[in-house]
Amino acid sequence: DQQVKQNSPSLSVQEGRISILNCDYTNSMFDYFLWYKKYPAEGPTFLISISSIKDKNEDGRFTVFLNKSAKHLSLHIVPSQPGDSAVYFCAGLNTDKLIFGTGTRLQVFP
Amino acid sequence: KAGVTQTPRYLIKTRGQQVTLSCSPISGHRSVSWYQQTPGQGLQFLFEYFSETQRNKGNFPGRFSGRQFSNSRSEMNVSTLELGDSALYLCASSYGGTGNTEAFFGQGTRLTVV
Numbered sequence: 001d002q003q004v005k006q007n008s009p010s011l012s013v014q015e016g017r018i019s020i021l022n023c024d025y026t027n028s029m030f031d032y033f034l035w036y037k038k039y040p041a042e043g044p045t046f047l048i049s050i051s052s053i054k055d056k057n058e059d060g061r062f063t064v065f066l067n068k069s070a071k072h073l074s075l076h077i078v079p080s081q082p083g084d085s086a087v088y089f090c091a092g093l094n095t096d097k098l099i100f101g102t103g104t105r106l107q108v109f110p
Numbered sequence: 111k112a113g114v115t116q117t118p119r120y121l122i123k124t125r126g127q128q129v130t131l132s133c134s135p136i137s138g139h140r141s142v143s144w145y146q147q148t149p150g151q152g153l154q155f156l157f158e159y160f161s162e163t164q165r166n167k168g169n170f171p172g173r174f175s176g177r178q179f180s181n182s183r184s185e186m187n188v189s190t191l192e193l194g195d196s197a198l199y200l201c202a203s204s205y206g207g208t209g210n211t212e213a214f215f216g217q218g219t220r221l222t223v224v
Contacts, residue, residue, distance in 0.1 A: 044202075046212050046213065096158055096166060097143075098213060
């Protein structure tokens with residue numbers, strides 16, 4: 001039972017453009033949603049989170065949008081940079097238990 | 111402040127053996143969670159320990175077990191290894207308090223079962 005789904009395994013975006021990574025969930029009990037970024041041979045690094053009672057959270061180039069009625073969240077990166085190339089995981093948090101999606105590999109090309 | 115430390119970084123074991131992985135959390139963090147990452151499956155939650163007690167558990171067989179010590183360090187044990195246990199095992203630490211959202215991950219232990 002995949003409670004958090006990232007249906008796009010990969011995304012390719014030109015430098016300077018917007019990257020939009022999507023995530024769907026089925027569990028209505030998540031308190032927070034988080035985005036993590038992972039480079040090869042490293043552990044995931046926390047990027048940004050959003051409370052389930054909010055619909056938007058912004059931190060620099062990163063903005064997360066939450067649509068509770070659609071059970072959908074998205075991460076926007078503007079402008080995209082080559083250093084953003086990595087695998088991005090979204091996760092739902094429920095009572096200190098993180099449930100991750102399968103990840104989306106973002107490649108930002110010059 | 112030191113980050114999350116996992117040892118060893120790489121491990122090769124044969125089927126049927128057992129293995130113990132170690133995780134030292136960030137100082138002051140009381141919650142340690144373990145995850146398994148395999149291609150196509152993302153990060154799957156194994157279990158979470160807080161103050162030496164298992165507080166959450168994922169859907170893994172009983173061959174996967176863990177424990178946490180009084181200094182918050184945690185170990186994960188896998189008995190009777192199977193080829194499918196080959197994966198990157200990650201641990202994450204956090205304060206573990208209500209509403210805390212940020213977990214910090216270690217670099218992981220790459221386990222290969224042959």
